[in-house]
Amino acid sequence: MTETAKQGPKQGTIHGVGLGPGDPDLMSVRADRLVRNARHVAYFRKAGRSGRARGIVEGMLAPGAVEFPMEYPVTTEIHFSDPRYNEILSEFYAAAAAHLAALSDAGEDVVVLCEGDPFFYGSFMHLYERLKDIRPVQVVPAITGMSAAWTATGAPVTWGDDMLSVCMATLPEDELAERLGAAEAVVVMKIGRNIDRVRNALKRAGKYERAWLVEYASMEGQTVQRLSEVEGKPTPYFSIIVVHGEGRRP
Template identity: 50%
Template sequence: MARAGTLYGVGVGPGDPELMTLKAARILAAAPVVAYFAKSGRTGNARTIVEGALGPAAEEMRLDYPFTTEIPVSDPRYLPEMATFYDDAAARVGARLEAGTDVAVLCEGDPLFYGSYMYLHDRLAGRYTCEVVPGITAMSGCWARAGRPMTRGDDVLCVLSGTMAEDRLAERLAGADAAVIMKAGLNLAKIRAALQRAGKLGRAVYVERGTTAQERLVPLAELADERGPYFSLVLVPTERRTV
């Protein structure tokens, strides 16, 4: 029986191509098939990051989302349609693995931290040899660019989603020494209000497209915008100094 291919979940970092790991670069240079998620009609952030890093004979497999931010997660269509999309994507990737071909799936940031790759991993990792290549996360790339120490000593860091209800956000923020709020772009007004209630708005830094040429960093309290791009987050560094 022929050997099935290996599935690679490859973290390519937060945006700056130089922040991709040597291991990721090595695997991508050799991968016969490179799959990546993208919005229909767009190149996709992960694919943009690896421009020039793929082997000259690599076959590219686009996995176009049925929608991105067009409908909210709360819409009754969202979960079933996304599940069908990931089932179909896993079937396409699985067919190549079954034929004995290795497939590298790109993922911006880290594959297992809010990454779309994980939904293929859920469906395929139990059936095929799989290797996950960790990547620099968006939050670590952004706090490096902001130059703000996030945690000291025994501080607790809380990672939150901007899609949470305002009351829950405010409660979690009030109890955390430091926080990162992901998925901030469409939720800035709510995030600002939650931080104000938690008494931490003055510490918050808004970052969009961190580590890229389009990067923008600004104190959230000074940001007039009510919406930002999908690739944005809010940093809430610790106030404490231990030494």
């Protein structure tokens, strides 16, 4: 996808490989091939966890593959509006990118495992921006989690001229309600502890009764329920809310 600006011995390629929404059967042929033949595999994870991306490829890695888990130094301990949040994560991504660059300079290809699509709200984007102009980087696209979520509801998400809006549950309630109200079809991501704010925003936008809550789309434990029917239920981070459009059709 990009060309390296550095001259010298042949460098290895850093592959950002989209794994899809969670079911290994939904990986692309290219992603499957790269994962199974990788000598070096990198992936993000929370400290003390195995990593969801790593879990998707369990049993697929070649014997002797060298793994490089990149553990987030902070997740929800500091709010993203705090300047320290960006400072800490910036140092983390810089160090991870330097490690991958060193492998590339040694002539080694590296597969970076990415949940969903690498260019859709993924952590790999922060590595890509640091590496794309100085090392060979290729990106393998994939099915997004939201696509798996609306498919799980058993109904098309958009019709005719419907406008689809993808919103983050982390937005302030007023802004979220405004954005939800401006679109015919809606996807809300990053739910978790933000569920009450999302419920209120959907009600204000007149979309609450049409909202579906999909947990762990395409993964083990997937559930699909009307949001209005699960009041008071804790909502995991890997949840997506879908409101289908009702637009023009023959």
